[in-house]
Amino acid sequence: MSLTLENVSVHYGRKPVVKNITLEAQCGRVLALVGPNGSGKTSLIKAIAGLIPYGGRIVFAGKAGRPGPLGYMPQDQQGPLALSVVEVVLLGRWERLHMRVRAEDLDAVRGVLQRLGIEHLAGRDLGELSGGQRQLVYLAQALVSEPEVLLLDEPISALDINHQLEVLDLVAAMTRERQLCTVMVLHDLQATARYADDVALMCGGALFASGPPDDVLTTESMHRVFDVEMEILTTSAGRRVMLPFALA
Secondary structure, eight states: OOEEEEEEEEEETTEEEEEEEEEEEOTTEEEEEEOSTTSSHHHHHHHHTTSSOOEEEEEETTEESOOSSEEEEOSSOOOOTTSBHHHHHHGGGHHHHTTSOOHHHHHHHHHHHHHHTOGGGTTSBGGGSOHHHHHHHHHHHHHHTOOSEEEEESTTTTSOHHHHHHHHHHHHHHHHHTTOEEEEEOOOHHHHHHHOSEEEEEETTEEEEEEOHHHHSOHHHHHHHHOEEEEEEEOTTSOEEEEEEEEO
């Protein structure tokens, strides 16, 4: 499943928030959307999910229109707090349920909860959980649909560093195992450099640069987009580390 955006624009009233984005995401690869607050990342991912009107074309596997198997995890999660974790995750398979829950649906929920390490939360109500635990539950909801396209809006924002690494390891692994087309909004540039196969750097609603992380996340682009001076170091393990040290 490939995903192609052709001159995609989003307006809120007369205000343009996404401006003529042309971009491609490939199956088996993670595309990270990065950029300052207000650069249009969330609006773009909502347009891809078919949740808001947009101009231009969004094409899945050569065909316009949203595909059936699409998993979406929003930034602002506002589910019914009285539902149990199992019930919330089952909603990710709504299109498959046909008004009844089968054994295979429960097995799918159990499997994704196990993989995320939160099976012990299955019987608890959403309202009893911490923000980080809820974030993992909504990630499970996105994954249990067995999507071909996976859209994640800041999937690690409420997680501690241990769970951040666990989640991003899992997303990267599942993207490759299942040949998903994964697009996620990230603010953590270190995580982007480590886990993204491709990066789309946005600024003011427009696409500033796109390509491999090493080509996009440069000291020059950080200066121009984020207004910071940054040094790029290499660790003993050979990983790039981006160190902001001053405002531009």
